[in-house]
Amino acid sequence: MLLRMSSLFLRTLREDPADAEVPSHKLLVRAGYVRRAAAGIYSWLPLGKIALENVTRAVREEMDAIGAQEVLFPALLPREPYELTGRWTEYGDLLLRLKDRRGGDYLLGPTHEEMFTLMVKGEYSSYKDFPVILYQIQTKYRDEARPRSGILRGREFVMKDSYSFDLDDAGLQKSYDLHREAYIKIFDRLGFDYRIVSATSGAMGGSHSEEFLAPAPTGEDTFVSCAQCQYAANVEAVQTRLPQVEAAGEHPPVEVLDTPDTPTIEALVEFLGQPASAMLKNLLVKVTEGGVTSVVVVGVPADRDVDMDKLEAVLAPATVEIFEAEDFAARPDLVRGYVGPHALPGDVSYLADPRVAQGTAWVTGAGQVDKHARNVVAGRDFTVDRYVDVATMLPGDPCPRCGGPLSLQRGIEIGHIFQLGRKYTDAFQLDALGPDGKPGRVTMGSYGIGVSRIVAALAEQAHDDKGLIWPREVAPADVHIVATGKDNQIQVALDLAQRIEARGVRVLCDDRAGVSPGVKFTDAELIGVPTILIVGKGLAQGVVELRDRGSGQREDLPLEEAVDRVTGLVGRPS
RNA sequence: CGGGGAGUGGCGCAGCUUGGUAAGCGCGCCUGCUUUGGGAGCAGGAGGCCGCGGGUUCAAAUCCCGCCUCCCCGACCA
Known part of the structure; x- marks a missing residue:
């Protein structure tokens, strides 16, 4: 679908919004991707919706590739299952509770372990049915005490959560490994700089756990990494090496x-x-x-x-x-x-x-x-x-694995995988009948990806003082054609846009009449489509200009070559 | 929840201390003419219950009280 700026529902802002602090928040608002609806709650405009869909698609395809099956639960949930597992109270004020007109208790789901477990219990009961992996991509709610950082930490957000159900620990390990591989594919595809670090499983309970962190100064998690070995961990999960006990020395008296x-x-x-x-x-x-x-x-x-x-x-x-x-x-x-x-x-x-x-x-x-x-x-x-090992980490602390110096870095949590075990299957008595006719307790894994957070996290990692610089997988278009000058150039640009698009390349075309070139360049840089093609003054010589948004490299090329060049760049020939 | 700050056209802000042609600026928007490779110019326009409610006063954006919302730091936290 050809996006034309002349009719696109978009208004870019020249100034930072007053309520924004972090780069992703400022830029996503200024470039017309999102608008604030309430504290920590955002609406997605067309460009933002496309970017969000692009992330969703990558996640969905890789989940499907490991045999996970997509379902969809309601966001509005009854109290009872959460009462049974204790999370109605354990989750505290973070749980967004509501009452209906009869005074019945409901909640807006923060994650859906209970519902997935109940669903599997309702349908499956034989060892022949397992293993199974189910997932959903859905809006989640947390009543954050203080929403901040725009899209990075909202009260409403889109999350992919998946759950694996296995008969034994070996099966769980296999499901966990499948997810780990899928996540690597997803974050590679999305163009992330990310680290996989050891983590604690937090309020969820469970054992083995790893986080996918996107290093960024605005991240809320701190992780350590060792330059000598591959060790990396969230500071919350680091086990400090006990120093050698010093022999009582010759100290003066108190x-x-x-x-x-x-x-x-x-x-x-x-x-x-x-x-x-x-x-x-x-x-x-x-x-x-x-x-x-x-x-x-x-x-x-x-x-x-x-x-x-x-x-x-x-x-x-x-x-x-x-x-x-x-x-x-x-x-x-x-x-x-x-x-x-x-x-x-x-x-x-x-x-x-x-x-x-x-x-x-x-x-x-x-x-x-x-x-x-x-x-x-x-x-x-x-x-x-x-x-007790309760002191905070400092840069240079010894690596618990090899003793080398650790460095500290901030990161945004974009994914978390962990082996839940039987906390929820115990609560709901989810068993599978074995070949011997005896029931065995099913074991679970839980795996999350912050889909909407990813859009903001990428914006945190990829921007400059002019605007956003999207990885191609997430960008709202592959190429942004800028028609400067008079109407005939707009016609040429639109014609070019159609031919490029016929090759399966996604095009955003700035066909606005009466808008000066400076404004169009500024908007193109703000919006952040990775490739910019300018149809302007060079047209008299039959030349258009190709620019790379990230590197700033420019190149003139004949108009006739533009279609092939752009198609080649995108690497998505029809 | 503790501390700090702020609510004035769509966005960013000034005005408030010293109540009274201060409803004002920049961006954006509309019309016309000019302009078209780096946030255009000129001219003319549209648009605001000054967060909400009460109070003081001849008179309140401005002073007082209450409430709501939002932002920042902390606490908390996928």
Whole structure:
């Protein structure tokens, strides 16, 4: 279908929208791909819809290629199945709940494990039926506390979710591997720069899990990668190598220092002129287990923070809360900003990062206002009740696999695959009768791709100061023909557009009359079609100009050659 | 949910402190003429319950109260 700018439903903007912060958001709005409908909710205009369809098609084709079968569930779901698996409450406020006129509870689906499991249970019951992989491409909802970054993190978004059902772990591994291969094909096709990293399975439960991350400064995930080996992991999933325990060294005795007005590490660093890495940061938390709450102090080198997710994972099923001002008020023996492990009340236990090894000496709080202590030695002056791996990562930390230095990078999560196991099949008692007539519990895998997020993630990775630069697979057209000048040039351009299109090449033609060349060039660069063909002043000599949007390379060529050249570039001969 | 900021034609903004021809600018849109390889020029136009509700006042975009919405940072989180 030939897209003509003269009638295309499109208005480009010269200025960034006031509510946009990240490049993809600014550019997708300015180039007329999307419009905001509400916070975190977007409408797709024709160009955006085409790009979204292009992503959808690539995903669908590769899913079909591994034998997955497409289904479609409602987005509006009943409460009961989610009640049964506990997610009605576990998912918390992130679950978008509604009531109908009778007061019945419903939700707008965030993911559909429950529905897929129930559907398979309803249809299949024999080992002969398995394995099976089902998927859907559908609108999902999450009641994000704070939607941000435009399309990257909305409250409504399009997602492909698929689920594999297998009789045993070997089968699950096979389904997982199939998805992994399919995802590689999909993201290669879409022209992504991406990494596959080890991940935690998050709130879903389950074991083996990997994320596909598109490196971008605006990404919300941080991952580490090792230059020496192939190790790469989300920081949440990194297992720190335990450092060698130092033999108790010859440290001077503890010395108490006057450090007026230094309740923060920053102030202390300033005051003492020593690096934060020499100091011990002690974070107070309330740990509740079995209805009993106790105070726990967690020590980490002060150039790091405590990762609360990791801490909660370590202490689970106990719940962890940060110590608030009123908690300090209730415990005058714990001095905010001046806590030290050697000066703790007896009822407080001390957890520490492995780097706080036996024999290491630290600057830390002295347990009194405006006083710190130095030469506080682990094992000599205080004991660590338990070592826990809960400190945040820093660049240069050793790779857990080979010991090489790790680097940290931000990335956008565009896909996640993991082996769910039997959490949901247990909840719904999904069994398959074996050849012996006895039931066996089915095991599941769960695999997601953020379809609408991909459009934004590509925009984050591929743009310049002029606008978008789409990979061909996603671009709303293969070639953007710009007719500058007078009406006869528009006629020539339209004629050319039709001949190119007859070769199976998708064409966007700027046939607007009375629009100056500068405006058309600017729009073409903003819209980001990978190939730009200019029918303009060279026409008098029978020449048109071919430009590559990405590299900016320009080339004049005879009008008669244009059809073949463009067709060749696109690599999609009819 | 905590902290900060903002709601004025389709978009981006000024005006508010010091109530009273301040409803104003840029982009976009419409008409005519000129222009056509880098965001055109001239002339003439259309378009705004100034977020909503209440209050103060002779008079409110402007002052006061309440509410709603949106953005940023944090918390949270596929």
